[in-house]
Amino acid sequence: MGLYLNSIAPYNQYKMITEEPYFVDKSAMLEELIPALGREQRFFCITRPRRFGKTIIANMIGAYFGRAKDSHDIFDKLEIAGAKQYSKHLNQYDVIYIDFSEIPSGCGHYKNYISRIENGIYQDLRASYPELELDSDQAVWDILSLIFEKTEQKFLFVIDEWDALFYMPFIQEEDKVSYLLFLRSLLKGKSYVEFAYMTGILPIAKYSDGSELNMFLEYDMATKIRFGEYFGFSESEVDELFERYTENTEKPRIGRNELAEWYDGYHTAMGECLYNPRSVVSALSNNQLAGYWTGSGTYDSVFYYIKNNIEDVRDDLGLMVSGEHVEARMQEYAATAEELVTKDQIYSAMVVYGLLTYEDGEVFIPNKELMMKYEEMLMNRESLGYVHRLARISSNMLKATLARDTKTMTEILQYAHDTETPILSYNHETELSAVVNLVYLAARDKYRVEREDKAGKGFVDFIFYPKRKGQDGIILELKVDQTPEEAIRQIKDKGYGMRFQGKIGELPEYTGRVLAVGIGYSRETKEHACKVEWLE
Template sequence: MKTCKEKALEWNVSPRSVNDMCKKGRIQGAIKEKGSWLIPDDSPKPMDGRVSNGKYIKKNMVAKAEVKSLPIGISDYVRAQEEYYYVDKTLLIKEFLDQKPLVSLFTRPRRFGKTLNMDMLRVFFEISDKNTSKYFVDKNIWQCGEEYRSHQGKYPVIFLTFKDVKFDTWDATIDKIRGLLQEEYGRHQELLNSDKLSQYEKEYFTKIISATANEVELTSSLERLSKMLASHYDKAPVIIIDEYDTLIQEGYSKDFYDEIIGFMRNFFSGAFKDNKNLSYGFLTGILRIAQESIFSGLNNLTVNSVMDEEYDSFFGFTESEVKAMLSYYGVSDKEEELKDWYDGYLFGSEEIYNPWSVINYISKGCLPQAYWVNTGKNEILDDVLRVATDDITERLYDLLQGERVVARIDQNVVYRSLAEDPANIYSLLLVTGYLKTPKKELQADGSYLCEVSIPNREIAAVYKSEILSHFLQTGAITRTTANKIAESLYANDYKKLQSAIGEYMDKSISFFDGGAEGFYHGLMLGLIALMDNQYKIKSNRESGDGRFDVSLIPREKRYPGIILELKWKEKLSDVELEKWSNEALKQIGELRYDSEMKEDGITEILKFGIAFSGKKVCVRTE
């Protein structure tokens, strides 16, 4: 018999993983003696427990009696906690009831559990013919005492989610809003038979439920429904609005911004401002749209953003929650890989994992990919690249190299503020999930001075994908050149790689307007997007007897090292340009820029001397 530690060494996993497998009955013949597990010498290592399509792989192992599927795309609380693996976030209810803010706005990036949490609040608070307490008796909130349990099932609830309201025109958008209100009024048809409502209220209710109300009448629909519910139940309702700013983002990108802002201002004002028929209000979104006065005069609004410590652990997964999930599915040995790819967010002071990506990673057999990028548009990055100044381009390069940059973060930014001031990109990138703040300091004006960085490998991959897409769309790189670089790297074809980089340089210099300060960093952003999987890219670093311009250090020894030395002068003739490129190539050898690579055992090194003048370029190689 062997100990967990001995078997861990044999199976190349952690002792904790072996102990966990013993406890779960996954190791045949394992017995517990004096508090320690003993395992037969010939006991085979169980399969790694990777999950495919939410089901356990059972071959060659003693499986659990039942393993719950992972809730990919499930935002229905009742279904999620009954049928799927559910991460218990019900203490959000306790924290809320302790603080009792009248109206709460939670801003988080997309796919961080906002809709599921809001549906959980709906099920907890809402009056129902069914006994809905059964959905909470085994959850954390139920252990907190009668003062919290007494709120369960005691309020009428109005619930709207705008997460799927994505249309190209204002007419189509308002039609969809009309349909959502029709559906929500339809959940409260008991009001049509209420003897506590007047005839004109029932007539208005009928207009909404028959979808004949005009735009002006729709703006007061929340206020009037809250009044009718309060009259009927003798209890002011809870109003929940999920993903309120989806409409605003669509309006911004589809050119009906003014219409949606005007509608939402009146819509929310009636529901949340001085509404005596309101017990509590909840809203979720990505941005706090304060500058547009949507919440004008709403002095009872409490905003909880990614910068705040209140509620910081309730959206996304904490480290302990991720460890428990990995253990449940028998893949605790994947913790480091998962952390590298999907951890790194900081909400308040809590380290948070991207929940969508964690769930997809485990369900796909622990295959690390950029899952989050496919859940929505990355227009914010496209906007950033379109307005990027030389300074922003340089900072993007630094971020992609894993460095931190200092930026002022204003949480009151709106989508169109990017065009007004490109410096707002860091605020937008933070709240939308593309940056984190390892260090922050509150300023007197309410903004933050922060060090920002890219959270994890997944988001770095998103940046690179969007940068490459942008360069292809704008003509900075052709698809032919990109493919040639990819193919030459795959085939380890030095000559083809040399030709492809020459083509890339030619295109890049024409696009970036050779000689501009942002040229070098724009050039390297493209290289990162094209070659980062195979190379670590450095710029302006010391090696040998000088400082090279650009060095591409292979991540695997089978690739060649690459050194680029760039020179620039105004108004050079073709002959002078050729001479200048030869000088650049000669400088690489004379100043031994390749010494660092050679010390690392890299023997194949491609050297490029590149001269440009205006939009002309000449590339020379050894």
């Protein structure tokens, strides 16, 4: 056993995860990988946003295939144990496990960084094959080739965070070239490679010139179907976790619907919804909803990605914060660009990093955890222009609505219209909805705001569910080229107020009072009109 060759670390790390109360068994993935052993197509690269379970799967692969430690105690209890070839491949391989996010103490340049790995692998090989008198002056790949020639021994490679190097401040452009050549020399065309599994955030094809690492089959979340179910949590998996939570938590404070609202919404290439795994586990473990994923890591600032093209992006932001989808063409390799300029580049990078999700040619904000980051940006970044200004006046709009001050409400909406923004063309109620969402942005601190919610006999534009006692619920209906009175009439005739009856048990000391808000806009006169009254 060594630092890289047959390290016991993957076993220990994975065993620890399996003993956690909210562990989800993804071991069925091993059954998909087994047929690739020793085959031509034995190189896999899985790219996902950070904290989406990549390292857990890498440790699982190392623990299952590696001979460092008998791992029957782990896998005999997991789904893979039912596979026909389970025992045949368990702990049968020499695994070289490399975590490229680890760096030497005081490392200031690429040579120190890569030398640690090369020297570490050499020391492990020398300890395992003392009879071969290996030469430290030889390249690692030459030493591995020599071992294979002498012993016919092959190695299984697990590489975690292959792209960590590209985020390190001391790395220069020429270092990136050297690094790719290192990976190519280590893995490509080598008979000693039994199998290679690599994880990261960034796609390798952008960095490869078409030949260096083209032996890898790449699988991202947005466009590749295979392996989609193994990263992130499905609805059924979260159902099971929530059941454990309610059984084992003395005073549960999280509802099942709240988990979906906060952490669901990512999409696989198959169109299936996925939950953010880190956030779900953290929320259930802490018995509290919070921004666990968005509050960690280097790339938690939405503004970082849009700063080079605010003018083109801000209209779309207004729509996306309103819950709308925006057309985009995925350019997954754009995530590695030094400067993100075009909208497609920006949105593609944000999908790769998990800040947006992608489905059927459109991007959108997946859940409340991320929506809060966008709201924060809209409230604080003056460079976003009219979107920022509308967000800033949103607290006044809520106060006016609760006071049934239709004059102030109309003035705020007219102010929004006078900004002459593209999304205020009002050719469709979608644009009006986007503006209303912006001028009510501050309401989300006190209400859970849902759009197009099934209510009574139809769908209502907005429902504001109060978070605290003493607050009144709000139902808001929008109409273009119709009066606010007609909007109020629709709320009453279709029984939208009944939606609150099903929520009484979920709302804290709900008072039962509901405000009906009608907003109309005339394309002919370019004027807004508002009406607010209590529902009986």
